[in-house]
Amino acid sequence: MSSQQTLSSSLYTARVGGIDWLAIANRLMHSGGYTAIGILSLLAAWWLGGWLIENNPDTSSFADFAPAPAFSRLVELTLNGAVWTAIVPSLERIGLGLFWAAVLGVPIGVAIGLYASLREVTHVPFQFLRMISPLAWMPIAVLAFATWDGAIIFLITVAAIWPILFSTAQGVRRIDPLWFKVAKNLGADGFQMLRKIILPAIGQDIFAGIRLAVGVAWIVLVPAEYLGVTSGLGYAINDARDTLEYDTLAAMVVVIGVIGFFLDAICVKLIQRFSWHQQG
Amino acid sequence: MTANVSIDYINHTYKGQVEPTLVDIAANIEPGEKLALIGRSGCGKSTLLHMLAGLLIPTEGCVRINGHQVIKPSAKWNMMFQKPSLYPWMNVRQNAQLGLDLAGIKDDGKVDELLELVGLSDKSEASVQSLSGGQQQRVALARSLATTPELLLLDEPFSALDAFTRSALQDEVARITHQQKLTMVMVTHDIEEAVAMADRVLIMSANPGRIVGEMKVELPYPRERASQQFSKTREDLMKQFDSLVGNASQAESEPESEKKSDREAA
Ligand SMILES: Nc1ncnc2c1ncn2[C@@H]1O[C@H](COP(=O)(O)OP(=O)(O)OP(=O)(O)O)[C@@H](O)[C@H]1O
Ligand SMILES: [Mg+2]
Numbered sequence: 001m002s003s004q005q006t007l008s009s010s011l012y013t014a015r016v017g018g019i020d021w022l023a024i025a026n027r028l029m030h031s032g033g034y035t036a037i038g039i040l041s042l043l044a045a046w047w048l049g050g051w052l053i054e055n056n057p058d059t060s061s062f063a064d065f066a067p068a069p070a071f072s073r074l075v076e077l078t079l080n081g082a083v084w085t086a087i088v089p090s091l092e093r094i095g096l097g098l099f100w101a102a103v104l105g106v107p108i109g110v111a112i113g114l115y116a117s118l119r120e121v122t123h124v125p126f127q128f129l130r131m132i133s134p135l136a137w138m139p140i141a142v143l144a145f146a147t148w149d150g151a152i153i154f155l156i157t158v159a160a161i162w163p164i165l166f167s168t169a170q171g172v173r174r175i176d177p178l179w180f181k182v183a184k185n186l187g188a189d190g191f192q193m194l195r196k197i198i199l200p201a202i203g204q205d206i207f208a209g210i211r212l213a214v215g216v217a218w219i220v221l222v223p224a225e226y227l228g229v230t231s232g233l234g235y236a237i238n239d240a241r242d243t244l245e246y247d248t249l250a251a252m253v254v255v256i257g258v259i260g261f262f263l264d265a266i267c268v269k270l271i272q273r274f275s276w277h278q279q280g
Numbered sequence: 281m282t283a284n285v286s287i288d289y290i291n292h293t294y295k296g297q298v299e300p301t302l303v304d305i306a307a308n309i310e311p312g313e314k315l316a317l318i319g320r321s322g323c324g325k326s327t328l329l330h331m332l333a334g335l336l337i338p339t340e341g342c343v344r345i346n347g348h349q350v351i352k353p354s355a356k357w358n359m360m361f362q363k364p365s366l367y368p369w370m371n372v373r374q375n376a377q378l379g380l381d382l383a384g385i386k387d388d389g390k391v392d393e394l395l396e397l398v399g400l401s402d403k404s405e406a407s408v409q410s411l412s413g414g415q416q417q418r419v420a421l422a423r424s425l426a427t428t429p430e431l432l433l434l435d436e437p438f439s440a441l442d443a444f445t446r447s448a449l450q451d452e453v454a455r456i457t458h459q460q461k462l463t464m465v466m467v468t469h470d471i472e473e474a475v476a477m478a479d480r481v482l483i484m485s486a487n488p489g490r491i492v493g494e495m496k497v498e499l500p501y502p503r504e505r506a507s508q509q510f511s512k513t514r515e516d517l518m519k520q521f522d523s524l525v526g527n528a529s530q531a532e533s534e535p536e537s538e539k540k541s542d543r544e545a546a
Contacts, residue, residue, distance in 0.1 A: 178365040185333055186379040186427065187355040196382070200369045276369040276409075 032068055043067055049278030062246055068251035077251055082236075087255065089231040093224075094148065094217055094263075097156025100263030104157070106206055110198060112165075113172025126165070134159035134220045138227065148228035152221075161219040163212035171205025172198060211267035218260045283345045283357065283430035283463045285309040285332065290341035293312035301327055302338070303488040314457060314464045318471065320525060321494065324489025325467040332465060333359040345431060355379045355427035360437040364416035366408040366423075372466060373404040374418050379427035387426075390489060392420040408427050413415045414445035421453065425460075434466035446472060450476050451502065458501055471521065475514045476503050485525045 050066025053059045064070070077083045112119045113265045135157050141151035160197075175198065225234020233256055240249035283309070289452040294301040302324045309315050324541045330336035331343050334353040343350040345357060357488045358379075366375045374381075395401045396416040401461060408416060414516045417437060434453070454477045468474050474481045475497055483493035495517055499509055 044295075121305070176365065178361060178363055179367065182361070182365050183378070183382070185335065185353045185355070185359050186382050186423070187353065188382050192382050195489060197367070200367070201371075 034193035050201050056072055064246035065250045069247040074251035084158050086236040090233045093152050096153045100157040101160035101164050105161045106168050109165040109168025110172055110209025113169035130162045152224045155224045156217045160213035160217040164209035167205050171202030175201050204271050207270040207274055214263050214267055281430055282311040282461050284311045286344045288341050290338040291412050292338045295302040300488045303490050312461045316474035316481045317467045318474055321485050323484045327437055328466055329433050333433050356429055357431040358424040358429040359433040360420055360424050362436045362439055366419055368409050372406050376422040376426055394425050399424050414441050419458045432462050432464045436467055471517050480492030483524050493536035
């Protein structure tokens with residue numbers, strides 16, 4: 001019994017010279033080690049894919065997809081500014097699309113969260129509309145908007161509005177009814193109720209919806225930018241394909257992934273900022 | 281100013297229900313009087329209190345405060361609930377100050393004074409989620425008092441607290457409402473609480489809710505719980521409650537007496 005105990009404790013603490021190396025290693029792994037493993041695995045898979053493509057005579061003309069040419073191209077594009085001219089218009093479109101999605105989605109979400117009748121009226125239409133791929137709106141968007149930019153922003157809005165709207169509505173429904181009663185009792189009018197109680201109560205739900213929306217919008221952006229426009233990341237990818245510059249194409253894919261990652265991280269920060277749940 | 285409340289023959293039937301919840305409720309509450317409403321669960325105490333707060337309009341009859349019919353909520357007649365229901369995105373001071381903020385009144389030290397009064401001045405910047413249940417209820421009390429109400433309505437505000445905190449808060453509220461000469465109406469399940477805090481107790485019966493009895497509590501403030509008169513009054517009230525609506529020990533919902541009756545039944 002006791003020998004078993006010493007065995008297991010020596011297994012799990014690995015004390016050498018009074019220092020618990022295992023605990024230190026564990027701490028190091030959690031502060032970036034595991035993340036590094038994830039990134040390296042992704043790069044390895046990419047490298048392996050590139051190697052297979054290069055060594056297959058049928059596909060060897062696509063060999064520039066591999067990490068090495070893609071990264072050297074990325075450095076080049078960053079230095080000559082081409083990356084930035086692609087990123088800026090895309091971010092503008094995403095920003096405007098999300099802006100309109102929030103401007104429409106939050107108030108509608110609050111309204112259907114508050115009023116059961118409105119919720120019932122909108123249920124079927126909203127579920128129906130939500131299921132339509134944003135890209136299926138493309139022909140309509142092109143007809144309805146004078147500019148390509150307008151059409152793309154519309155498509156992003158259509159994609160991004162649903163998560164914001166539903167997350168907002170759910171947040172409102174979760175508000176403690178007593179919070180309304182107390183505020184009313186203290187003399188709150190409708191507008192004060194919205195500004196002082198409802199919006200602070202659902203801040204985190206709104207940003208959780210926006211986080212989902214950013215993900216969807218970022219995915220819709222690239223195919224939407226295959227439309228008419230001559231700027232943006234989607235255009236850059238399409239253009240690189242047409243001109244057979246696969247290293248540029250892969251570099252742009254990396255850029256898209258990295259920006260998407262940072263947009264998501266910003267959303268997480270905002271959710272935390274507006275969350276009133278006790279931390280820890 | 282403190283409120284004179286008159287309840288003018290209220291009948292109430294909730295929407296979609298056939299049976300009335302309240303029948304022929306009439307009472308007059310003098311300025312500065314402390315009134316307790318006791319009765320079995322479901323007899324309509326909270327319903328009546330909501331009407332006094334203007335949170336619910338009776339189907340028949342009305343409530344008048346200083347002669348004016350109550351038609352909507354107002355910070356002048358303020359209600360405290362069983363749950364403190366503080367807003368977690370506001371700190372202690374912001375919660376206590378909410379009523380003033382909503383009314384657009386600049387706080388000139390009143391909130392600090394009230395936090396002092398309820399013993400929380402050192403916590404004014406703390407998160408309300410870090411407070412104990414009793415401290416949270418104290419913040420709610422400060423919030424209710426900040427708008428200088430004429431009438432304080434309490435719906436079992438201490439029932440979720442432990443016994444020590446509860447009696448401390450009862451004494452505190454009694455002291456404050458006396459000092460400020462506030463009219464107070466409280467709903468309670470606890471006969472001792474009624475005797476500790478009220479000048480007069482109304483007893484309600486259920487199905488439909490009616491006022492079936494009344495008892496004056498003629499004890500000086502501050503009330504001495506250990507005194508003989510206190511226990512005597514408590515017993516009198518319990519007896520009257522028993523004779524009017526049945527076993528008082530059940531209404532008190534004291535686990536010990538429940539256990540006893542369970543054992544007797546078995
Ligand atoms: N919004 C409502 N709609 C319909 N019926 C209701 C509503 N609120 C309360 N009731 C009913 O009215 C009756 C009185 O309820 P009320 O909450 O006033 O009782 P109470 O005396 O406060 O009870 P308790 O001591 O348990 O708090 C109950 O039968 C309850 O079911
Ligand atoms: Mg009640």
